[in-house]
Amino acid sequence: MREKQILPVVIVALTGALVAVIALWTLDRVDSSQLDRPQNDVSEMSSPTDVIEWKLVTTWPKGLPGLGAAPENFARRVNEASGGRLRIKVFGAGEIVPAFEVFDAVSRGVAEAGHGAAYYWKGKIPAAVFYTAVPFGMTAQEANGWLHYGGGLPLWRELYAPFGVIPYAGGSTGVQMAGWFNKRLNNRADLAGLKMRIPGLAGEVFDAAGGSAVRIAGGEVYTSMQTGVIDAVEWVGPYNDRTLGLMEVGEYYYYPGWHEPGAMLETIINAEALAALPEDLQAIVRIAARATNTDMLDDFTANNSESLQILLRDFDTQVLPLPDDVMDALYEQSQVAIQALVDADPMAKKIAASYFTFAEKVRAYHEISERAYLNGRDRLLPPVEVTAE
Numbered sequence: 004m005r006e007k008q009i010l011p012v013v014i015v016a017l018t019g020a021l022v023a024v025i026a027l028w029t030l031d032r033v034d035s036s037q038l039d040r041p042q043n044d045v046s047e048m049s050s051p052t053d054v055i056e057w058k059l060v061t062t063w064p065k066g067l068p069g070l071g072a073a074p075e076n077f078a079r080r081v082n083e084a085s086g087g088r089l090r091i092k093v094f095g096a097g098e099i100v101p102a103f104e105v106f107d108a109v110s111r112g113v114a115e116a117g118h119g120a121a122y123y124w125k126g127k128i129p130a131a132v133f134y135t136a137v138p139f140g141m142t143a144q145e146a147n148g149w150l151h152y153g154g155g156l157p158l159w160r161e162l163y164a165p166f167g168v169i170p171y172a173g174g175s176t177g178v179q180m181a182g183w184f185n186k187r188l189n190n191r192a193d194l195a196g197l198k199m200r201i202p203g204l205a206g207e208v209f210d211a212a213g214g215s216a217v218r219i220a221g222g223e224v225y226t227s228m229q230t231g232v233i234d235a236v237e238w239v240g241p242y243n244d245r246t247l248g249l250m251e252v253g254e255y256y257y258y259p260g261w262h263e264p265g266a267m268l269e270t271i272i273n274a275e276a277l278a279a280l281p282e283d284l285q286a287i288v289r290i291a292a293r294a295t296n297t298d299m300l301d302d303f304t305a306n307n308s309e310s311l312q313i314l315l316r317d318f319d320t321q322v323l324p325l326p327d328d329v330m331d332a333l334y335e336q337s338q339v340a341i342q343a344l345v346d347a348d349p350m351a352k353k354i355a356a357s358y359f360t361f362a363e364k365v366r367a368y369h370e371i372s373e374r375a376y377l378n379g380r381d382r383l384l385p386p387v388e389v390t391a392e
């Protein structure tokens with residue numbers, strides 16, 4: 004009796020399964036045959052003539068890891084995301100224009116894009132220093148908050164608008180090192196007469212503190228140290244300083260980077276070239292720039308840590324903290340330099356108001372978040388050995 008009741012149910016189920024299998028197979032056939040057919044009329048398809056080619060000039064030596072990798076990654080991301088419709092070719096410093104002419108080249112349309120550091124343009128645009136580094140200013144995390152959610156980026160756009168250039172955050176190195184010195188620093192008097200490669204507002208601070216700031220592009224710093232043209236150099240940190248070989252020409256490696264606590268780089272685009280792109284390609288440029296910005300800090304965080312270990316282990320690098328008296332002198336002169344900049348330039352005043360208002364708020368929050376956490380962690384974990392005696 005029970006078998007008679009079950010059999011029809013099994014037959015119905017098997018029949019159903021067979022119908023389903025045939026239906027799926029048929030659907031699959033239909034899909035395949037549709038894929039074989041052109042999706043659009045041939046006249047609507049992309050042709051090689053639709054490919055847009057851009058030149059991107061940088062302030063970095065070609066092939067430099069870290070700083071130089073950022074524009075290469077930006078170009079690769081745009082090329083990939085656009086399916087090759089927008090192809091960006093990257094040129095190192097000196098290949099089309101010298102390092103310090105990158106901004107002008109993008110402004111004039113000699114190149115559609117550029118990558119560098121805003122403080123290199125301070126002779127032309129004094130307020131640009133806020134978009135690389137402010138001595139004793141914000142860290143990378145803080146500055147990115149200001150740029151993207153605290154009003155910093157719209158002011159940057161306003162600053163560059165007269166030049167037909169659109170800026171994007173182009174990466175950050177995190178806190179840099181104070182630099183390589185061929186003289187031991189005991190107090191502020193030791194800064195007197197010291198010739199140092201140190202750009203931006205910090206260069207003015209270094210001059211005022213008794214030193215002599217020299218403006219030299221990355222490609223020349225090694226030779227300048229080696230030949231004694233300069234006594235000290237700040238470049239970036241363990242990762243990029245190691246790639247330039249600075250541990251071979253500098254004796255003492257001082258920290259922290261008071262002058263570049265979260266040095267930001269920039270990706271700059273010629274405004275007309277950007278406006279001429281279809282909207283989807285404009286979006287790809289924006290998104291690739293943002294991705295490059297984030298990615299660079301990750302690169303530096305990982306590779307600075309790795310390179311510091313290599314410097315300590317393989318090169319016996321003497322890592323030293325700047326004495327408090329030197330830090331005090333640099334801080335005092337930083338305040339003077341920032342005030343002079345703000346007094347002399349209306350845009351600097353406007354940007355400084357936004358920057359320092361944000362900086363004070365984030366400092367209060369980081370007192371109970373980042374700093375409290377790092378202090379709490381350090382109290383519990385074994386001490387780390389870095390500083391030389």
Ligand code: CA
Pocket residue numbers: 179237238239263266
């Ligand atoms: Ca630097």
